[in-house]
Amino acid sequence: MGDIVVLLKPALNPEMIRGTPEGSVDFDYMPLKLSDIDRNAVEEAVRIRDQYLKGSKIYSISVATWGPVAKRDKDIKMAVQEGLAKGVDEAYIVEDDLITPGDQVTTASAIVAVLRKFNIKPDIILAGEATIDGFSGQVAGRVAAKLDLPYVSFARKIDIKGNTLVAERDVEDYVEVVEAPLPAVVSVTREINSPRPPTLIQIRMASRKPQHVVKLSDLSDVVTPKKKLSAARVLAVKRKQVMIEGKTLEETADKLIDALVSEGVIKA
Amino acid sequence: MASSLVVGGSEDDIAEALTIARQLGSVHIVAYGNVNAASLAEYGHIVYHIAQDDPESIFKAVKEIYDQVKPSLVVALTSKNLKDALSRLAGLYDLPMATEVFNVKLSGDQVSYTRGFLSGRALEDDVVPLPAVLLLAARKTPKAQKSQSKGDVKELTVTPSIKVVERRPKERGGVNIEAAEIIVSVGRGFRSKDDLKLAFDLAEVLNAQIGCSRPVAADLKWLSEDHWVGLSGHKVAPKLYMAIGISGAPQHLAGITDAKLVVAINNDKSAPIFKNCDYGVVADLYQFVPVLTKRLRERLHK
Ligand SMILES: Cc1cc2nc3c(=O)[nH]c(=O)nc-3n(C[C@H](O)[C@H](O)[C@H](O)COP(=O)(O)OP(=O)(O)OC[C@H]3O[C@@H](n4cnc5c(N)ncnc54)[C@H](O)[C@@H]3O)c2cc1C
Numbered sequence: 001m002g003d004i005v006v007l008l009k010p011a012l013n014p015e016m017i018r019g020t021p022e023g024s025v026d027f028d029y030m031p032l033k034l035s036d037i038d039r040n041a042v043e044e045a046v047r048i049r050d051q052y053l054k055g056s057k058i059y060s061i062s063v064a065t066w067g068p069v070a071k072r073d074k075d076i077k078m079a080v081q082e083g084l085a086k087g088v089d090e091a092y093i094v095e096d097d098l099i100t101p102g103d104q105v106t107t108a109s110a111i112v113a114v115l116r117k118f119n120i121k122p123d124i125i126l127a128g129e130a131t132i133d134g135f136s137g138q139v140a141g142r143v144a145a146k147l148d149l150p151y152v153s154f155a156r157k158i159d160i161k162g163n164t165l166v167a168e169r170d171v172e173d174y175v176e177v178v179e180a181p182l183p184a185v186v187s188v189t190r191e192i193n194s195p196r197p198p199t200l201i202q203i204r205m206a207s208r209k210p211q212h213v214v215k216l217s218d219l220s221d222v223v224t225p226k227k228k229l230s231a232a233r234v235l236a237v238k239r240k241q242v243m244i245e246g247k248t249l250e251e252t253a254d255k256l257i258d259a260l261v262s263e264g265v266i267k268a
Numbered sequence: 269m270a271s272s273l274v275v276g277g278s279e280d281d282i283a284e285a286l287t288i289a290r291q292l293g294s295v296h297i298v299a300y301g302n303v304n305a306a307s308l309a310e311y312g313h314i315v316y317h318i319a320q321d322d323p324e325s326i327f328k329a330v331k332e333i334y335d336q337v338k339p340s341l342v343v344a345l346t347s348k349n350l351k352d353a354l355s356r357l358a359g360l361y362d363l364p365m366a367t368e369v370f371n372v373k374l375s376g377d378q379v380s381y382t383r384g385f386l387s388g389r390a391l392e393d394d395v396v397p398l399p400a401v402l403l404l405a406a407r408k409t410p411k412a413q414k415s416q417s418k419g420d421v422k423e424l425t426v427t428p429s430i431k432v433v434e435r436r437p438k439e440r441g442g443v444n445i446e447a448a449e450i451i452v453s454v455g456r457g458f459r460s461k462d463d464l465k466l467a468f469d470l471a472e473v474l475n476a477q478i479g480c481s482r483p484v485a486a487d488l489k490w491l492s493e494d495h496w497v498g499l500s501g502h503k504v505a506p507k508l509y510m511a512i513g514i515s516g517a518p519q520h521l522a523g524i525t526d527a528k529l530v531v532a533i534n535n536d537k538s539a540p541i542f543k544n545c546d547y548g549v550v551a552d553l554y555q556f557v558p559v560l561t562k563r564l565r566e567r568l569h570k
Contacts, residue, residue: 177436231392
């Protein structure tokens, strides 16, 4: 029986955004965390194993795209550990300053290189529909093409019938039910499940599961980044932040209405 | 000579992508699905058409033409099916790819662009070498004009390995939230679907459309997805946006950066929305919204 692979990205946490005095993103300050939708992907991996592929192993693969590795190592391990606590059996982490800051070309080629090097032959590869930092949703499709596997994107429901994956794809205007032969690559939306937080025992067990750190020199055919990030600036939307208070709710309402009238957005 | 490939499923989308593509010499168009290929031929370029519109078929058709033409740029408008189809092309040839880009500038053998980053809280400016795949942000590029000469239309056929079994249209709430002037938007602060009536009453007085945060449409399904505002929903630009019981997560804020005025009503004075609004009221929406509606009705219609 084949195994399950889930792609987990240690992503920059947008809630912790901070700018430099010049308005650039202060990357050094921003911590990494497991990208939110990847949590749904792990949850789905565990469900699929328990329901359809009993006895198969769940591997996770993470490629560190934000460096320097020495500084980010703790955050990266924390994100990976979360996957292990939720049910991943063994984790692979590609961590190398030669590929940071990374891009999607690098990430996808490194993922494929890990699969080849460690001879992992999954029945299904799961990923989140997009990551919370880049939000471009292209790594899973790249991996599928490189492995010449069918790709099902934006799945919000997955069933497996024998050797066939049946999924509901969430497209803008419609929902599409598709059937793909396994092995396949699937990206999932947040709506596919509600991730359960790991139990204390699971968290404790996670530290004993294998984590393999892989360097660029261990792999072949990894393409180094093509994208040059020339600048990233914090989007400063200046809002007035005026708090409105009255002695009664009526007074508060009237003050708010007065403000809206003087702004010219309503006429009273 | 350099050339480019435009991909799209509607004439409007293709006309926007053509504006960028025409800067690079000869253009080839791959059009899919239910699009009028004869009308597309009036832009003066070769049009390859496939009848299917599933991502795998689009990928296969684009790959076939890509291999023939070897273009410097593949350009389309951002959509879920094109993210799927073109990420495969990008993966196959290790091409750089970016989605929802604007400010596209071609120079020599590279292209630069701007796009949202960090769930819409920042903008990134990137430079990538050609060949590259760019998915444009909608409605930020003017449409290209038709030309005097007419291009040829060629039909393509491909066989995908993924079978489309069924397609169900999504429920529509009949709103076009992107064009709304005033939006009353609801979040998880509402405890039940019935309670949304408070917001509908307010919206009626203000002549507003109803918007919502992701969980209200996606998880709870209290409203159809055309109401959903944010990074993965609709980007809105009203003159007044009222966020009621919405915490102000970055992914929600990403949808309202173009709103002229933002009002927040929330009972938690430390909710992030208060740092991202013009006027804020700390109050229980169940108490405050009915009072606001009543006072507005009295003052607007007396
Ligand atoms: C990749 C990604 C994409 C996403 N895309 C989107 C998107 O497009 N749009 C979007 O909205 N979200 C999106 N999200 C989700 C987003 O992160 C938040 O989870 C979501 O916006 C929260 O919705 P909310 O504010 O309604 O709910 P909550 O965060 O639960 O906030 C509810 C608020 O209501 C307040 N409240 C509770 N009771 C009352 C009361 N009685 N009176 C007044 N106030 C009350 C609370 O104080 C709280 O602030 C995305 C997330 C990810 C990871």
